[in-house]
Amino acid sequence: MTRVLVVDDEPQLLRALRINLRARDFAVEVAADGTAALRLAGDFHPDLVVLDLGLPDLDGVDVIQGLRGWTNVPIIVLSGRAGSRDKVEALEAGADDYVTKPFNMDELVARIRAVTRRAGPEESVRVVTVGAWSVDLADKTATGADGGTLRLTPTEWHLLELLLRNPGKLISQRQLLTAVWGPSYVKETHYLRQYMAQLRRKLEADPARPRHLLTEPGMGYRFQP
Amino acid sequence: MTRVLVVDDEPQLLRALRINLRARDFAVEVAADGTAALRLAGDFHPDLVVLDLGLPDLDGVDVIQGLRGWTNVPIIVLSGRAGSRDKVEALEAGADDYVTKPFNMDELVARIRAVTRRAGPEESVRVVTVGAWSVDLADKTATGADGGTLRLTPTEWHLLELLLRNPGKLISQRQLLTAVWGPSYVKETHYLRQYMAQLRRKLEADPARPRHLLTEPGMGYRFQP
DNA sequence: AACGCGCGTCAGGGGCGCGTGAAGAAACGC
DNA sequence: GCGTTTCTTCACGCGCCCCTGACGCGCGTT
Numbered sequence: 063m064t065r066v067l068v069v070d071d072e073p074q075l076l077r078a079l080r081i082n083l084r085a086r087d088f089a090v091e092v093a094a095d096g097t098a099a100l101r102l103a104g105d106f107h108p109d110l111v112v113l114d115l116g117l118p119d120l121d122g123v124d125v126i127q128g129l130r131g132w133t134n135v136p137i138i139v140l141s142g143r144a145g146s147r148d149k150v151e152a153l154e155a156g157a158d159d160y161v162t163k164p165f166n167m168d169e170l171v172a173r174i175r176a177v178t179r180r181a182g183p184e185e186s187v188r189v190v191t192v193g194a195w196s197v198d199l200a201d202k203t204a205t206g207a208d209g210g211t212l213r214l215t216p217t218e219w220h221l222l223e224l225l226l227r228n229p230g231k232l233i234s235q236r237q238l239l240t241a242v243w244g245p246s247y248v249k250e251t252h253y254l255r256q257y258m259a260q261l262r263r264k265l266e267a268d269p270a271r272p273r274h275l276l277t278e279p280g281m282g283y284r285f286q287p
Numbered sequence: 288m289t290r291v292l293v294v295d296d297e298p299q300l301l302r303a304l305r306i307n308l309r310a311r312d313f314a315v316e317v318a319a320d321g322t323a324a325l326r327l328a329g330d331f332h333p334d335l336v337v338l339d340l341g342l343p344d345l346d347g348v349d350v351i352q353g354l355r356g357w358t359n360v361p362i363i364v365l366s367g368r369a370g371s372r373d374k375v376e377a378l379e380a381g382a383d384d385y386v387t388k389p390f391n392m393d394e395l396v397a398r399i400r401a402v403t404r405r406a407g408p409e410e411s412v413r414v415v416t417v418g419a420w421s422v423d424l425a426d427k428t429a430t431g432a433d434g435g436t437l438r439l440t441p442t443e444w445h446l447l448e449l450l451l452r453n454p455g456k457l458i459s460q461r462q463l464l465t466a467v468w469g470p471s472y473v474k475e476t477h478y479l480r481q482y483m484a485q486l487r488r489k490l491e492a493d494p495a496r497p498r499h500l501l502t503e504p505g506m507g508y509r510f511q512p
Numbered sequence: 513a514a515c516g517c518g519c520g521t522c523a524g525g526g527g528c529g530c531g532t533g534a535a536g537a538a539a540c541g542c
Numbered sequence: 543g544c545g546t547t548t549c550t551t552c553a554c555g556c557g558c559c560c561c562t563g564a565c566g567c568g569c570g571t572t
Contacts, residue, residue, distance in 0.1 A: 230428070231426045251529080252530095253549090253550080254530095255529090256532095258531090259532070270532095279529070279557095279558075279559075280528095280529070281441050281444070284426075440559060440560085475561095477561095477562085478560090480521090481520095484521065487520095504518070504569095
């Protein structure tokens with residue numbers, strides 16, 4: 063059964079969503095604020111998160127980034143504001159879809175189905191090949207074609223894992239910094255340059271001309287398989 | 288069947304629209320003034336509203352806001368006045384498209400189709416085709432028919448994403464400027480011309496004659512799928 | 513015709529982001 | 543306590559992105 067975590071601070075909306083989703087055969091858990099949402103997400107391991115941006119304690123974008131730091135569970139954002147600025151910010155932070163209130167319940171369910179369908183038949187990757195190296199994300203080892211192994215520091219692993227788990231996808235600097243160093247480090251882009259350089263030195267055949275760990279100027283980085 | 292509410296105070300235009308839309312398999316309801324329109328919208332729950340701005344009782348913008356208070360049903364505005372001031376006001380209030388009278392019936396139907404197609408219970412778009420290019424908004428990649436990739440700067444992405452996420456819909460200059468550069472840049476329409484030209488150079492087969500990134504003089508820009 | 517206005521196009525320059533190297537500060541091992 | 547590894551900080555040069563100004567064109571107004 064598909065497990066859904068609903069995060070909203072309005073009791074009646076929470077209740078309406080719970081009833082409607084349970085009637086459609088979803089397992090539903092609810093949270094009323096951002097901190098509870100982040101905690102429950104760790105315990106409940108939902109297949110999908112429905113997140114209201116207007117929470118009492120945390121900013122919605124911070125909740126998204128808090129989740130994106132360790133999981134790429136699909137996130138559907140609810141918001142009372144239709145402003146495209148908010149929408150873009152949420153999507154940039156890692157949301158998968160955006161629904162403005164007031165919304166039609168059938169539409170929301172349709173989007174939930176669409177998002178879970180898309181994320182459904184995925185196997186969580188364990189081994190990724192980066193050039194001549196074979197990286198095992200589960201037991202944290204990297205072995206070369208000649209059988210030699212590579213040593214990576216914890217920070218390097220954290221950064222590399224985020225990129226490798228989203229092959230081909232652009233990960234914004236903000237996302238990387240909040241995930242690896244925390245939300246208060248979003249300005250320290252030089253950390254990224256520093257550690258991306260180290261990863262390239264260790265993994266790329268020609269560190270000056272990376273073929274797999276690519277820079278997207280002004281935006282972020284991307285792992286190209 | 289798609290349900291359309293037509294709001295206009297001219298009986299002959301009302302009649303013409305009803306006949307034409309019914310012939311094209313729309314379910315049509317009509318209202319002759321703003322109050323009737325707001326009441327009927329609540330009862331009829333249309334999938335689309337065609338709204339004449341020149342109503343006897345209420346100002347057109349007030350009708351739009353009255354609808355937007357509880358629903359985000361697509362609204363296409365009709366107006367006899369070609370003044371850009373009215374257009375922009377209507378679009379800012381939440382209208383989805385704008386047609387000046389006298390209008391071509393086929394054009395109106397085409398816009399109705401475009402707007403309803405977009406708002407249907409479809410999954411949120413990730414990949415959009417623009418001419419020969421395939422643009423992935425999630426991965427931030429653009430690949431051509433020959434497999435080549437395209438590089439876009441952050442500002443170009445921001446602008447393009449806004450247009451591509453609202454296919455067929457007219458986005459006002461004000462909206463684009465506030466979303467990409469911030470609210471204090473609403474006068475800098477020069478930026479738009481600059482970056483729209485760059486996007487056309489990169490995406491359009493014939494940048495001088497754009498087929499997908501269209502200019503609506505005095506109002507804004509539109510992405511035509 | 514002259515003028516203003518909006519749009520498209522081109523060229524140039526300043527500033528910022530990126531890559532790189534190096535060194536100090538902190539944490540960890542024994 | 544000492545050496546090593548890891549994290550953080552600083553400095554420097556280069557390339558490119560963003561902004562700016564200019565001009566031409568079409569269109570409607572005076």
